[in-house]
Amino acid sequence: MGRCNPCSAHCRYSCSPENDFCGAGSCADPAESVEAAASVDALPLLYHHDWCTPEDSGCWPTKTAIRKLEQALDPTVPRLGVRWRSYPDPQPAPVPMASVDNQSFYGLGNAPQGLRALYYYQDIAEMQRPCFNPADRPAVWNNASDMCKAAVHQNEYRNWNPFIVVFPLNERHVIAALDFAARHRLCIATAGTGHEYNSRNSCPTGGILIRTILLKDKTFVPTWRENSTLAPAGAFRFGAGSTFAEMHAFSKDYSRVIVSGWCSTVGMVGFHLGGGHGILAPSMGLGVDNVLEIEVLQVGRNISGQPVVHKKIASRSRNPQLFWAMRGGGGSVWGVVLSMTIRAHAVPDGGLSRVYMSQTGTFCPDSRKFGYQWLRGMWARFTAWQLSLNQKVSTQPGFFIDTSQYNKTRDLCSVTWEFKFEYFYAGGQAERDYIRFRDGLKDVLQTTETVQEDNYKSAYDYLLSMPANKFTLVPVNPLPAAQHHTPSDAATGSQNSVLVSRQALETNFTSTMMDVLDICVETLENPDKTSPDPSGYRCGFHYLYTSLTGNLGSAQPNDTAISPGFRSALMLWNARTLTTQQSQDTVYKLGPNSYFSESSYVMHNWTARYWGDKAYEQLLSVKKAHDPGNHFWCHHCVGDNPDDAFGEQPDAAAAQAE
DSSP states (O other), rough: OOOOOOOOTTTTOOOTSSSSSSSSSSOSSSOOOOOHHOOSSSOOOOOOOOOOOOOOOOOOSSSSHHHHHHHHHHHTTTBBBTTOOOTTSSSEEEEEOOOOGGGGGGGGSSSSSBSHHHHHHHEEHHHTSSSSSSTTGGGGGGGHHHHHHHHHHSSSOOOOOOSEOOOSSSSHHHHHHHHHHHHTTTEEESSSSOOTTOOOTOOOTOEEEETTOOOEEEEEEEEEOOGGGTTTTTTEEEEETTTTTHHHHHTTTTTEEEOSSOOOOOOOHHHHHHOOOTTHHHHOOOHHHHEEEEEEEEEOTTSSSSEEEEEEEEEEESHHHHHHHTTSSSSSSEEEHHHEEOOOOEOOTEEEEEEEEEEEEEEOOSOOSSSHHHHHHHHHHHHHHHTTTTTTTEEEEEEEOOOHHHHOOGGGGEEEEEEEEEEESOOOTTTTHHHHHHHHHHHTTTTTOOOOEEEEEEEHHHTTOOOTTTOBOOOOOOOOOTTTTTOOOSSOOOHHHHHHHHHHHHHHHHHHHHHHHHHHHHHSSSSTTTTTTTSSSOOEEEEEOOSSOSSBOOOOOOSSSOOOHHHHEEEEEOSSSOOOOHHTTTGGOOOSSOOOSBBBOOOOTHHHHHHHHHHHHHHHHHHHHOOOTOOOOOOOOOOOTTTTTOOOOHEEEHHHOO
């Protein structure tokens, strides 16, 4: 069995075969209840970060120490798990923008032995420079250094590159990496696919990035013995590196489906820890509702106060408070997830039916059809249609504005919009509700174009219809060079999101959407030099998801850490290019909560918008209990400085707050 030591007196603990590598202080659940968790006050509200920096030779890893870690990771064992040939093989990792042959990691894994076990910066100055230059043609990014390719992820806002990147193949490798990081006091970041929008795969001091993309074990569990009523169709246990494409391909073999997001190369862990909305959520639950068990490696303390790596199994019966916190408390701060067990679901009778239709128009200011004033009536019809949806429907509409011709004409009629509307119906095309919702949406859009309708026997059959590069990673800082690519209230990064209740949708959505579009028109006529748009406009796209649990008939369990606004929301609205003040004056008035996994990099009162103040206090207590050394960190995650809206270096921001 591994290192089993007695636990400290204030909590219970038992070592068992499945909980190897445990240590003193590694209790079954140091925060067994909300009340117990709230009493844990060994650490201040704002953690002090004792991370090693390159300037500290006493702790910064030497080349000898790094080589020793590399040997512990079995460097001669091939790491081929991110190679991809073509469909029908599922994509094992996302494609970075302009990657040759649609290979992940810009082809880094195409060497004969695949990925290396470990990459690191031999020149610290290189670590502190941007990896991918926004001014370059995207094709040039294929020539980035191996270190940059190994750490590639979405939207790097701060040039916080990891000093070391490791690609473990198994639990033993992760333990070696965690032990190394703890001994050298390195900030620990984790990543699977790197789809995260807000640079949460980065540490400000370099540190170590543990990429779990190669942990791809998969097992079908016909009977979930802990409580079979929670998973009547069985369960799947997937390694932490699994993508939705791989999960859907595997579930198809067992005539099952799993709940996932809309993007086929998103990884399992971030989706489920952040909340998880998607294709089948209204009928089968959010990502957090589908998690049955989590296997996670953490860094605790022994009786001497020294760090020790141990494994936790979190479920409803084991470590229940950790299980509560990890389902909705966001990723990267609880430890390194090795695997998750999630519910399997029977394929709906009639299969999965997909509908796609669109409409286009202009910003012509008069009352002509499909012009700007026509939109007001369309949004009212859209609202009524949304309110009628039952649990069988999950939507992904996107409203896009094209201003490219306006600079030439200065005529609002040259500004065009397109409303692309995709949704899924959990059932067959002959069902009365399928026909009712499809025809109702035709009336909303007043479309005369041919409607695309498909029916699939599995979710994977749908994924096979997608281009391999449909969901690319954009690895650069997306903010404008004129503002030094710095996140600010004027250029918040990513997207401002709000979770919209049924009542808010019914009473205020149409007027709020028109207010947001009025901001676009105002900046067309009077460009805003602080806008992230080079032309000074604030006319970004809008995604209006109804893929949550606010539909009529959707179940709304209350046993996870997501906010009440998330649980009851009918719609998730993601709005691009608004300032903080514009968001507060418009979209944020529709609801108090934002979605952790899709939100702006700059956010004031982020703890309240993600979880609410009371839930955040509970989450922070669980964090303190399970990561007493504060080894794991990410931007605007549990344990970060609640007063830092902008994502500055943590201790610097904390000092300013004082």
